[in-house]
Each structure stands twice: as structure tokens, then as C-alpha cells.
Amino acid sequence: MKIRNRALSALPLVLTLAAACGDGEGGDTTGAGGMGGEGAGGAAGGDAVTSFEVTLENVTPARAYRVAGVFNTAVGESMPGPLFPEKSFEFRVGALPGDRLSFTTMFGQSNDLFYAPDGAGIALYDASGKPVSGDVTDQVLLWDAGTEANEEPGAGPNQAPRQSAPNTGAPDPDNTVRLVQDDYTYPAVEEVIQVTVTPEPGNEFTIRITNMSEVGTLMPEGGEPAAVPLSPGLFVVHTMDDPLFTVGQAYPDNGLEAQAEDGNPMMLHEGATPRAGLTSPAAPGVAVVHGSGAPLFESGEADRGKGLEMLAEDGNPSALAEALEAEVGGESGISSVLVYNTPVGASMPGPLLPGATFSFTVTARPGERLSFASMLGQSNDLFFAPSEQGIALFDASGEPVSGDVSDQVTIWDAGTEANQWPGVGPDQAPRQAGPQMGADDPTDQVRPVDDGYLYPASNQMLKVTITPAR
Template sequence: MKRLVLGVAFLGLVGMSCSSDDDNSNENITPDSTFTVTIENIVPVQAFLKSGVFNTPTGDSSPGPATPGKKYEFLVDAGRSQKLSFVTMLAATNDAFFGPGNDGIALYEDNGNPISGDVTDQVFLWDAGTEVNEEPAVGPNTVTNQSGPNTGVDENGNVLLMSNVTNGEAFDFPEVNEIINVSVTYMTGTQFLITIEDLADATLSTSLGDRVAPLSPGVYVVHGGTNPLFTEGESDFGQGIENISEDGDVTNLLAYTAENTGVTYPASPGVWAVHDNGTNPLFTEGAVDYGNGVEGIAEDGNTAALGASVLSLEGVSQGAIFNTPVGSSSPGPILPGSSYSFTFDAQVGDHLSFVNMLAATNDVFFGTSDAGIALFNSNGVAVSGDITSNIYLWDAGTEVNEEPAIGPNTVTNQLDGDTGIDETNDVMLLSNVNDGYAYPAVNSVLKVTITAN
């Protein structure tokens, strides 16, 4: 169920090509060794970008159910490419819960504007398929009558819309909007207030008369793909929905979502260069971007400008774009488990530099030091092995940073290429930038190796 969603602009731009290709070289060079560089994306796949719990009704001092007239409220941050999903139990039942459909609730319109308003029409009553249904508020194993948690007859069924359920005792449930109201209020930036209200007149008409219909504490996630918590027509994933839908217990699902929350970072195509010792052809730490095309890679994963100019840069003897993942037939970013590879010839004294984007950011890129990596040691022996420790994350200083994967102008959320607030700061190690956001370590995203033949 783990899925990754990339921005349209990013996917469109990374496939751009230029006149140089991986076998460009200076014919006057007599190679001493042939090198192959592999750049592999090793970042863990995260199912959710944000997650959390709602368990204390507004005005209450401690966690508990939202009885008729009460509501849960919580804040979420979400980018244009993300959606909201949640699960809360319809108490007095065996295993019924409210939640959006498989796609979740979009928090932005197609034009990128944030939404505000009633979204109850995107919320449904589901049967978890884990416990045989009894008459709500009457059956001995409904949550308000059971002798203890997790009682009742196991069903081993599928998650279905309650309106499509045929197993167990039939019951005429009210319409969703007669029990619950869900609204989204845009606050500021990328922040939204989510309100889940148990309506004051929320009742269930049972054989023993009208009974109240409370809502349990629940869990929410902000996600990019579909089916984040369950799939209609399939069995429960076993990650904690059963505990919420049968007992209103958020413990297991909250632990699972917390463990699987974070940014899944792609890495963009890039450009490599072999150059003379003592030259900084791509950028210089502590100086503004040269304007040679590093900005295009750092902001959009767009290799066109730097790919076209790399062979004319100071000290460069060879250089080219790398943009097609190993085993793929077309250009694109490397997702977790995929890699780029390129090969070149070099001689003693040569250095290697390359740059490619840490996608989901505004202008952060991977790269060697500004002087590159020496391809031979002081004894003239060619370098081979894992060189990830010689790769750094850099801030290009060309666009104001926003929260990765959330900010509206990060590459996976922007509506078009080259958006965002311009800045003219120096190229800096990302570790020296204090923007208030969290970034991964290089070796948690990439593994870079070089092999000399």
C-alpha cells in the first residue's frame, strides 16, 4: 500500500535532454583508468507524510469519545499533492467506522488553491469485516455492551461500505450526514483545521428505542497515494483499524502510522564532470550560483542548461547528463531501490564532480565538494569503493526554502517549473543553513560507489 506521488512539473522537467551524452570525452586524453559511478537511492519508503491522533473532544480535559454535540479538532500541514484520510469508530456497533474513500480528501483544488468547507460528502460509513454485526447498542458484543475489548464473533470478511454489507444482522443506519459532520478550514501557509463533529441529534433507532451514536478517538494521515489505511473490497490490513472499529482503541494504528511517517525522497537526474585539479567548475562554496545551470537542477531537476554548458566550464575535459535509471528505457528520477550509472575514462590528476537534486525540496542538491573528488590517490592508484562520505547536501541559495514535500513551491508540489521566491544567497552546505526544517543525512538517501577498471 506504500505509494509515492511526484509532482507533474518535476516529472516533466527531469526528462529533458541536451546535446551531450555519457560518452562525451576529450579525444586528446590518454586514459589511465575507466571508472563507473553508481548512484543508488536507498531511502526507506514512507506510506504517510504526516500522521497523528485525535482523541480529546474540544472543551474536554482528557481523551474520550465525542458524544452528540461534541467534536474533535486538529491541525494538519499538507502540500498540494497530498490528501487527508482518517478513521473513527461509530460507537455502539461491532466494527463500523467513518472515513474517506480510498483516495482520501483532497485539500487543494485542481488549480492549487486550498479548500475550506464541508467535506462530509466525501466521508462514508464502513464495515471493517472483522466482527459479525449485531444490532447497534443492543447486541451483546457491540462496543457499549461487550464484557471486554475484542469480544464478538470473528468475521474474516472484507472492508465494505456499510450499505453493501449482507453478513450479520441487518440494520437501517442513518445517512452519514445525520450522524457526523466533517469540515476543513484553511488557516495559513499549508495549514488546515480539521473538524469532526458528532451531531447533536445523532441517534440510532433500535429495537429498544433511540440510542446515541458517539464517535471514538481516531487516527489521521496525510498521504500521497491511494488506499493508505484500507482498500475497499479487501481484508483489513492488520495495522490497527480493527482495534479502532471494534473498540475505539487507537494504540496500534497510531504506532503503525508513526513508524511509517516521513518524506520519501526521490533524487533527480544530474550532470557529471571530469576536470582538472584545482578547478571548481560547477559551483564554489560561499559564492553565489554561477548561473551555469546548477540552479535548474537544484530547483527543478532540470539538467538541460548545465548539460549543455558542462564541456565549456573551467577545467572540464569530459561531462554529461545522467538521467535514465538503470533498467529503465526513459529518463526520470530515481525512486527508492533504483539507481543511475555512468562511465568515463580519466587519468592521474583528474577530479570528478556531479550534482543532482534532493527532490521534494526547493533548491537542495547532492554534490561532491566544489573541488570534486580526486580519482587517483597520491601514489597514482585509482579510487574504488563507496564514496558516499564524499557526497554532501548543498543549498543552492537561489530559492527560499519551504518545508520539504509540503511547501507550495517544493518541486513535488509546485504548479510549474521555476516557481518560488528568488534569493541570491551563496551556495552553502545544507548543514550550515538554519531554515527550521529537517533534512535527511546523505547516507540515508543515497549510496554512491565508484569502480575503477
């Protein structure tokens, strides 16, 4: 965040409603910056012009989980493996009020037992919206997956530490997921596992799972005193109930069996990953037809201070469009500029929600290219755009380009504001108190996003299609 113009900070967020961007079915295409071939912004020169319909569709699917991941390496260790006494797994999640945490980890000295919260999960905020902090072990329970018949804990020949191979035990006659209840004796939950939640800045939380067992926690009649190793596991942040299993129902075919019998969470993770991640609107944006230059930004260089910051941080393209319109017909090679701001079928400007489409028309001559930029709404200063050179509107033989060009679009970091966890950061447009609220980005460069957070591929969020008029 670099406030270059105090007047800009008073503008309303376009993600809420950008009245400043004008009205229209697909965008503002009038005036000197219009792309209809009229006025100073129309295509000029002797070559025949071609009209192109450009559509931007938000194809982000609904997500079951805000976050899904695996914990598998103890703090201080360099390789994945089981969690032994006095060791801890640790991971971080982003969450908003209403979000809950669920996880699974195998009770290592068993046939198919695992620790997890109940179907509601562990609330990460209290009823007043305050982040939860401290020991939440009392919300963790020992479950029987119902996939393999139980043997004495710490002594069974078909339990992970002693079995010759996976899946060697007899089937459980009761195939439902349930709290463990058999004729054997088990230690109290807190004698084996401790789970703590620590709030961090930016609506993030550090989760720590510690093995509290020791040799003698298990005293099997058919074996030696033993501790209880805990396995690597899966974690998810969710709002739904029963995100991984349903109590009293048959164990799901989602990888829970491999987790509970063999301590392997990877099948669970493979199933959870496509259902997890960021869902976001795209903001209204600006489109430019130009020659061989880079009208919006140059990768690896600082923002030019012409309005890209406002577009990328607050979803407002008006300042950038105004600056670009002033360059139409000049040395920059820009032939026309427009703002697109109203989803197809909508009557007012607004953000592009999942399933919705922006549509606009541009005109161009052979050799010209299309650039555009739209904020990724659930971010601090990220935006969708092609490379700095834009998308060629004609092929090498001068024929108009047609079809899906989504693979030419990237998620860019404007380099103007420090990034927070996508979709939960308090300084991101949907949650910030006003424009220009976040800390400055220490890397003051426009670049493809690479900040350690997980993002869907651009083409999994925004589908871009170009169709020449026939």
C-alpha cells in the first residue's frame, strides 16, 4: 500500500459497487476511450479492422473446505514420519469466524483407531467472533473406523508396528465409524495427544499436535509396556458438518481406511484437495488494445503509479483507465481503452461472482494485442492479466485469433501491499475498513504471485474467450 493520491482513498470499493465506473450491459465502451471504433479511442490506420467479443467467466467451483493439508514432519525433523513421545506436528491455517478445524491422526498401536474431533470440528472463533486460543484437547476423541477387527492395543499382530503388510487384519463385523468401544483398555485422550491453537496476525492460526505418551502408557497383557506413536494426518478448515466421516454410518471410501489402519493420510488428501481452496470474485477491470508495448506493467519493475495499485488493491479500474486514455494515439501504441464492470444479465456494475461473465467488444487491426487486468477479489493486491505484452489478436498470417486463451492469463502480484492468507486477510477488500489499509509489500515489483500461500491455477478461476465477428 503506497498512498500516492489522498483523494483516491475516499473512493468506494468496486467490489461492493463501483458507481464511478459507469453503467452498461458489459462495460463502459463510450467516450474517447471507447472501443467501438468511434472517437479518439477507436482503431486508426489503413488496415481493415476486426471486431472481437471478449468474455471473462468466473469458473471457480464451490469449495467444501477453505484449507486442506497434510501434517507429516515433526518440528525439528527433516523427513516425514510418525510422531513419537515429546515430539510435535505443527501447521498453520487461515480462517474466519464460523470456520472450524478437523483433523485425523492414527492411534499407532491399533488396528484402525484414530484421533479426530467430532463431526462439528473445533471452532476457531468463539461466539463473539474472538479467535480461540489455548488447549483444545478436550474436543478430541478416539474413534474406531470400522474397517478392521480390533486387537489388544500395543500387542495385536495385525497392528501397524507389527503387521507384515497393510490390510492383513480381519474385517470389522461393525463397519460403522464410532467412538471406540470394545473389551480392551485405552489411555485417556490427554495421555496420548495434546492439541493447541494459537492465533496469529492476519486471521491465521498455528495448530500444534504433541505426543504426550510415554513407555508404559500402554500396558498390554500380551506385550511389553509401550508408548503410542501418532501418524501423519490430514487437516481441513470447514463450515460444514461431518467433513471427513459421519458417526454411525459405514466408513466412507475416501481414504479414511488407509489413515486409520496404516497411518497414511495421502488418499484422504487426494480426495480433499480438489474440494479445497480459494473461491473469489473477480473485480471490474480495464481492457486495452495496443501494439507491441507493455501498457499496464512490466514484470520485475515497480508499479508505475498510474492506477494499477487501486485496481489491484481495491478493485477500482477508473484511475488506470483514465491514465491510459490519455495515452491513446501516442508513443505507447495504445489504440483504445475501456472499462468492463457489469456482469452479463446484471443491471448495475459489480464484481464477477462464480458462474457470472463479463463480456465486451474490442476492435483491432493485424499486429495489435489485447491486455486487461481485473483484481482477484479475495486478495491484498493480486490481479488477473496476460503477460505484459498482452494476447495476440491475430496469428502470424494475420488471421484473427479465436477460442479459449485462458492459458495466457496469470495471477499477478502488484507489489504494492503485503499479502495475507487469501480469502481471510483482514486488509483484503471484502474485509478492510477502507481502501489502502494494508502494509507495504517489501518486494516493490509486479510479478507472478509466489508468496508461499496456495492459489488455484488462473484458468481454474477465470476462463477467457476471444471470438472474432464473422
